[in-house]
Amino acid sequence: MLSRDHPVSDFAQTVKQQADIVKVIEGYIRLRKAGANFVGLCPFHKEKTGSFNVSGTKQFFYCFGCQATGDVFTFVGRMENVGFPEAVRIVAQKCGIPLPKREFSSPEEAAEARLRTKLLDLHEIATAWFEEQLRGPEGALAREYLAGRGLNEDGIRKFRIGYGPDSYNALRDRLSGMADQETLRASGLFSSKEQGDGSQGPIYDRFRKRIVFPICNEGGRVIAFTARTLETGEKAGAKYVNSPETPLYTKGLVLFNLDKAKTAIRALEFALLVEGQMDCISVYLAGIQNVIATSGTAFTEQQVAILRRHTSQVVVNFDPDAAGANAAEKSIALLTEEGFAIKIVTLDGGLDPDRFVRERGVEAYKEALRGARRQSDYLIERARVLFPGASAEQKVKAVNFLLPHIRRMPEMVARSQFAADAEQKLGIADSLIRAELRKAALKRRERVEERPAKLTEVERVLLRALAITDPDGDHARHLGRCRRWLRARPGIRWK
Ligand SMILES: [Zn+2]
Numbered sequence: 001m002l003s004r005d006h007p008v009s010d011f012a013q014t015v016k017q018q019a020d021i022v023k024v025i026e027g028y029i030r031l032r033k034a035g036a037n038f039v040g041l042c043p044f045h046k047e048k049t050g051s052f053n054v055s056g057t058k059q060f061f062y063c064f065g066c067q068a069t070g071d072v073f074t075f076v077g078r079m080e081n082v083g084f085p086e087a088v089r090i091v092a093q094k095c096g097i098p099l100p101k102r103e104f105s106s107p108e109e110a111a112e113a114r115l116r117t118k119l120l121d122l123h124e125i126a127t128a129w130f131e132e133q134l135r136g137p138e139g140a141l142a143r144e145y146l147a148g149r150g151l152n153e154d155g156i157r158k159f160r161i162g163y164g165p166d167s168y169n170a171l172r173d174r175l176s177g178m179a180d181q182e183t184l185r186a187s188g189l190f191s192s193k194e195q196g197d198g199s200q201g202p203i204y205d206r207f208r209k210r211i212v213f214p215i216c217n218e219g220g221r222v223i224a225f226t227a228r229t230l231e232t233g234e235k236a237g238a239k240y241v242n243s244p245e246t247p248l249y250t251k252g253l254v255l256f257n258l259d260k261a262k263t264a265i266r267a268l269e270f271a272l273l274v275e276g277q278m279d280c281i282s283v284y285l286a287g288i289q290n291v292i293a294t295s296g297t298a299f300t301e302q303q304v305a306i307l308r309r310h311t312s313q314v315v316v317n318f319d320p321d322a323a324g325a326n327a328a329e330k331s332i333a334l335l336t337e338e339g340f341a342i343k344i345v346t347l348d349g350g351l352d353p354d355r356f357v358r359e360r361g362v363e364a365y366k367e368a369l370r371g372a373r374r375q376s377d378y379l380i381e382r383a384r385v386l387f388p389g390a391s392a393e394q395k396v397k398a399v400n401f402l403l404p405h406i407r408r409m410p411e412m413v414a415r416s417q418f419a420a421d422a423e424q425k426l427g428i429a430d431s432l433i434r435a436e437l438r439k440a441a442l443k444r445r446e447r448v449e450e451r452p453a454k455l456t457e458v459e460r461v462l463l464r465a466l467a468i469t470d471p472d473g474d475h476a477r478h479l480g481r482c483r484r485w486l487r488a489r490p491g492i493r494w495k
């Protein structure tokens with residue numbers, strides 16, 4: 001993909017001299033020091049033990065597993081799925097080296113880049129404006145609510161929480177001089193009603209009389225909002241109103257708080273996964289900084305891939321009986337399939353993390369995290385509670401509950417261990433049921449890939465790569481990029 005038939009420009013040489021390859025690669029994957037080099041899991045092939053080496057002194061990387069090798073530009077080019085000139089620009093930007101005038105490969109691409117930059121600016125201004133509204137007289141009720149949830153001024157500032165006032169045009173008026181109507185519409189900050197003739201009516205503020213929480217990309221830039229109502233009763237409407245998908249924001253590609261949590265996730269070598277944004281904020285502010293949230297929906301493959309760049313261990317603190325239990329189980333299932341080591345926390349008294357931390361303190365919460373159970377132990381316990389009693393019928397139900405979980409695990413050793421534990425802890429004496437358990441341990445369930453049929457295999461692979469390396473891009477943009485790339489290479493046709 002990366003062609004070096006361009007003569008290496010002076011600019012590229014300058015960038016290469018100033019860039020530290022270790023630092024740049026560490027922005028993508030976890031590295032640990034090993035002698036004179038750094039070692040980590042190779043991002044270019046699937047592996048469990050690190051064979052990916054980076055030499056700071058020689059400024060190159062080499063993988064003993066797949067023989068991938070090159071310099072900082074090769075690495076960034078492959079990770080970002082871009083050619084050499086773009087890789088140089090990205091590395092320059094990361095190292096704070098001023099860029100020469102930017103050039104794009106097509107007018108479409110230039111227009112896309114301009115729109116995204118503009119939308120980022122609008123989100124930044126909107127965030128500051130919401131913050132200002134929260135501090136102002138109209139924000140009194142919202143401030144009271146936040147104080148009641150244990151959020152002080154520091155916390156509010158840290159997460160840039162704001163308030164959308166009770167007005168249909170206040171934000172629109174604030175932003176209208178800065179962008180045309182079409183751009184404002186594309187920002188997702190506004191709503192509009194469909195007219196009789198099918199066209200969209202005038203835009204009005206989307207987040208009204210709500211506490212507004214910014215959602216950031218991995219670089220910490222605000223790309224969307226989620227807003228909680230302050231009303232109760234019939235007038236309240238939806239409890240949360242979210243930004244729609246925009247050129248900046250694709251819901252399935254963002255992990256809430258990853259921008260703030262990623263350093264701690266790498267240092268502690270695990271991520272704490274909670275369901276709600278409020279849970280996440282409150283746990284983070286209590287001093288547990290490796291926490292991220294799924295925002296109440298099931299994980300996507302892309303989110304799992306993003307998380308894998310930072311860790312392969314997750315401690316999950318979901319409420320097993322909440323409305324989101326289904327989404328939680330799906331997320332856990334996907335993480336299991338992808339080979340993550342998972343532990344599960346259950347909190348006393350059925351409390352959610354937010355309330356637990358506020359009522360019992362952060363030390364008690366840390367204690368609960370230390371007591372997290374392996375996923376298999378948790379599931380076996382759940383099977384026992386769901387299907388109590390010694391009858392063969394109950395045992396069959398318990399085993400049927402466990403089988404899909406067992407089959408999902410990629411490692412045979414782990415499946416066998418799980419099956420043996422289940423057999424013992426559930427006290428299964430029946431030889432037929434035991435045989436079924438052991439069979440499940442031997443044979444892994446085939447994974448069913450859910451993909452739109454019109455994508456070809458090569459598009460699927462490229463899309464996945466793009467989703468990982470460009471988490472703020474949306475599906476359509478990614479597809480556009482990968483199809484343009486393929487058009488330029490008519491030789492590539494995978495089935
Ligand atoms: Zn490799």
